[in-house]
Amino acid sequence: MLKKILITLSLITISSSVLAYEYKIGKLEIDHLYIRVTTGTNVSAGFMTIENEGDQPDKLLSVTNVSFAKQVEIHETTMDNNVMKMRPLNQGLTIPAKSKVQLKPGSYHIMFMGLTEPIVKDKKYKASLNFEQSGSITIEFDAEEAKGYYQEKHKH
Amino acid sequence: MNTFSRSIIYYIIVPIIVLLILFIVSIFIGSQNKTFQNTNAKDIIITSDFELYDQDNKKVTKADILGSPSVLFFGFTYCPDVCPTTLQSLSVLIGQLGKGSKQLKFYFISVDPERDTPEALKQYLNSFHPAIKALTGDPKQLDVLIKSYSIYAKKVPLENNNYTMDHTSSLILIDKNTNLVGTITYDENIDVALAKLKNLY
Numbered sequence: 001m002l003k004k005i006l007i008t009l010s011l012i013t014i015s016s017s018v019l020a021y022e023y024k025i026g027k028l029e030i031d032h033l034y035i036r037v038t039t040g041t042n043v044s045a046g047f048m049t050i051e052n053e054g055d056q057p058d059k060l061l062s063v064t065n066v067s068f069a070k071q072v073e074i075h076e077t078t079m080d081n082n083v084m085k086m087r088p089l090n091q092g093l094t095i096p097a098k099s100k101v102q103l104k105p106g107s108y109h110i111m112f113m114g115l116t117e118p119i120v121k122d123k124k125y126k127a128s129l130n131f132e133q134s135g136s137i138t139i140e141f142d143a144e145e146a147k148g149y150y151q152e153k154h155k156h
Numbered sequence: 157m158n159t160f161s162r163s164i165i166y167y168i169i170v171p172i173i174v175l176l177i178l179f180i181v182s183i184f185i186g187s188q189n190k191t192f193q194n195t196n197a198k199d200i201i202i203t204s205d206f207e208l209y210d211q212d213n214k215k216v217t218k219a220d221i222l223g224s225p226s227v228l229f230f231g232f233t234y235c236p237d238v239c240p241t242t243l244q245s246l247s248v249l250i251g252q253l254g255k256g257s258k259q260l261k262f263y264f265i266s267v268d269p270e271r272d273t274p275e276a277l278k279q280y281l282n283s284f285h286p287a288i289k290a291l292t293g294d295p296k297q298l299d300v301l302i303k304s305y306s307i308y309a310k311k312v313p314l315e316n317n318n319y320t321m322d323h324t325s326s327l328i329l330i331d332k333n334t335n336l337v338g339t340i341t342y343d344e345n346i347d348v349a350l351a352k353l354k355n356l357y
């Protein structure tokens with residue numbers, strides 16, 4: 001009985017996480033948005049999943065209309081021989097046709113610098129995402145605490 | 157073949173061969189164990205004394221590191237991505253070690269002392285396992301640790317006078333004499349990471 005309930009629950013969770021998207025603009029579906037809760041520093045990172053269902057590539061060019069940070073950039077983190085490097089993507093982040101790009105720790109993120117207020121749990125943070133083809137959309141990030149690699153990997 | 161030579165084969169030669177194989181295998185396993193325990197260990201130790209400060213502004217010197225094995229992580233609080241993820245991973249590992257973790261010391265060592273004051277570090281550490289301590293202080297003093305373990309740390313400018321730090325992201329595992337005995341990478345398998353930590357004590 002318990003097993004049945006668990007299976008049903010997990011099926012619901014799986015199907016809802018597959019079917020539901022939080023935002024849609026043009027052929028883009030934007031999902032799993034969150035921003036990291038700050039712990040004394042005035043920087044934070046925003047994460048999300050962007051899926052392009054169209055057969056043309058698109059590009060996230062910039063993130064604007066951010067009231068809580070003075071400077072916002074699209075960043076890429078790379079591991080080069082176990083050395084972590086974080087760099088701005090000045091040309092924007094390409095979302096290839098018929099594919100999904102995940103902004104996640106150790107990969108891409110929206111970098112918020114010069115925060116004018118701390119990022120606190122349970123608050124929402126607004127921003128506009130500007131795409132080359134699909135145009136602009138206003139989204140909201142949920143504030144979440146940092147997850148470890150192990151929790152990050154098994155999340156979904 | 158007569159019975160005599162046959163029994164020589166069965167009772168002397170075969171056992172000798174079996175013993176020989178066992179001997180070779182045991183040497184092989186032994187040497188493998190040794191290399192596992194001494195990964196990269198060529199007397200990579202903290203070369204000279206240093207004077208740093210923890211998150212409570214208490215002085216920490218080489219004498220405080222000596223005596224029990226430690227896990228070192230070099231990073232900075234303005235790192236929004238890999239540092240909090242790694243410290244959260246380490247917090248999970250410490251939790252999984254349970255009581256065993258008391259035999260180890262855990263240090264988050266700043267590669268950005270300009271921004272990482274003891275006060276900033278204290279607030280930053282609130283999000284992670286309380287066993288993790290922070291170290292900061294004079295860049296020259298931090299260099300003792302950075303150079304001892306060949307840590308890569310470089311300031312990289314961003315727009316508007318901001319900057320970020322490129323830095324080694326692996327956890328550095330050292331024994332009670334500060335000898336480097338291994339590393340745990342950012343994406344290490346959790347069971348392998350746990351085994352490496354348990355191997356320290």
Ligand SMILES: [Cu+2]
Nearest residue numbers: 075086111236
């Ligand atoms: Cu960044």
